[in-house]
Amino acid sequence: MRRRTALAAIAGLAGAGALALRPRAHGAPHDAYFAHVAAALRAAGIATPTMVLDRDRMLANAAQVMRNIGGRMHLRLVAKSLPCLPLLDDLITAMRTERLMVFNLAYLEQLAAQRPALDLLLGKPLPVAAAAQFYDRFKNGGFDPARQLQWLVDSPQRLAQYRDLARQRQLQLRVNVEIDVGLHRGGVASAAALQQMLDIVKSEPRLQWSGMMGYDAHITKLPNLPGLRARALADALGIYRDYAAQATRALHGGAAADGLTLNAGGSPTYRLHDGKGAANEVALGSALVKPGDFDTALLGDLAPAAFIATPVLKAPAQFDMPNGVEWIGAAVRAWDVNQSHAWFIYGGNWLADPVSPAGIVPSGLYGTSSNQQVLLGSGAQQLHVDDVIFLRPRQSESVLQQFGDIVVMESGRITQRWPVLTPMP
DSSP states (O other): OOHHHHHHHHHHHHHHHHHSOOOOOOOSOHHHHHHHHHHHHHHTTTOOOOEEHHHHHHHHHHHHHHHHTTTTTEEEEEGGGGGOOOHHHHHHHTTTTOEEEOSHHHHHHHHHHOOOTTTEEEOOOHHHHHHHHHHHHHHOOOOOHHHHHHEEEEHHHHHHHHHHHHHHHHEEEEEEBBBOOOSSSSSSSHHHHHHHHHHHHHHOOEEEEEEEEEEHHHHSSSSSTTTTTHHHHHHHHHHHHHHHHHHHHHHHHHSSSOOEEEEEEOTTTGGGOOSSSSOEEEEEGEEEEEOOGGGGGTTTTOOEEEEEEEEEEEEEEOOOOOOOOOOHHHHHHHHHHGGGGGEEEEEEOOOOEEEEEETTTEOTTTOSSBBBBBBEOOOOTTOTOOOOOEEEESSSSSSSGGTTEEEEEEEEEEEEEEEEOOOOO
């Protein structure tokens, strides 16, 4: 009898422990901000998956970035992260810069043709055949490649290819040297390799050294162990300083050369640069709309400004798994009330995460769908068919281009539609 009593007590304690681990219900309807965005979309008659840009937030972010930079460095906007000409125009005006970084041939051609006042720096080295295509198709229209375009070169071999192109086509080419400051994704990684490149430039009048680019995105992604990020930053700054000094000694007798583009940073790391190092310019783009992957301490003073809005197509009474495995759905509902309600949305499987209403999540059991993805919640969200769900992109490049025109919201109203650039790698 005592044994049965003890076993029953143990079973009761185990059951109580299991119940204590059972997830509690959470979730809520849209907060005031997203309720206003949803109302603006309804008023504009928008009922399909849409990329919504909060222009007020974006311009506030731009102003904050300008305050952070404080005039200590030049600013270059990254076109691949803001792939929309009206959006770029807006920021060029707001941030008072005509410097852009471009990453592919198609955007280079379009920007040179349609925005001839811009100063363009390649953000990655293009095959020399792509550079040749640019000159084959380039039509004079105000943009002067010899003065406004910097080709990125990452090795003596590639620089020699560009030198040969300049000779064959009788071109004047500005070349910017990519240096490895610790990311180890290519670029010059030794003083000897840099010297080979400097010798090529010195021996070829058709080449002009225009500066350097050192991308340091790895710093903020390192484990947050004591001293690790600080050492990586010190190493990056030191490498940049040494390479810049080597180049100016070789090409300018050690004197500071006016007009050099010494580019560093990126959205995650632009605040690590204050103008005291060798770099005189920072590049950024994504931070201005702040997708989810950019929720970092250094960007804590910026607000998310771009969201995917998509309607609920179906709202069944409860979440059910397909025939044959319905019992799994029943067990999940019984255990976790936050998986008891389901909403099938228009589209899905984007590089984005549900953000409003609170407490909705994708179903790991049901899987993803690009057609009608299912999202789950407790029911506290109070969602019905035709209501809008909002997702926050994890990145801006490519995702901003998946929905046709960007819908621009200002002061709580939809005011404009901005066409995006054609997606390109």
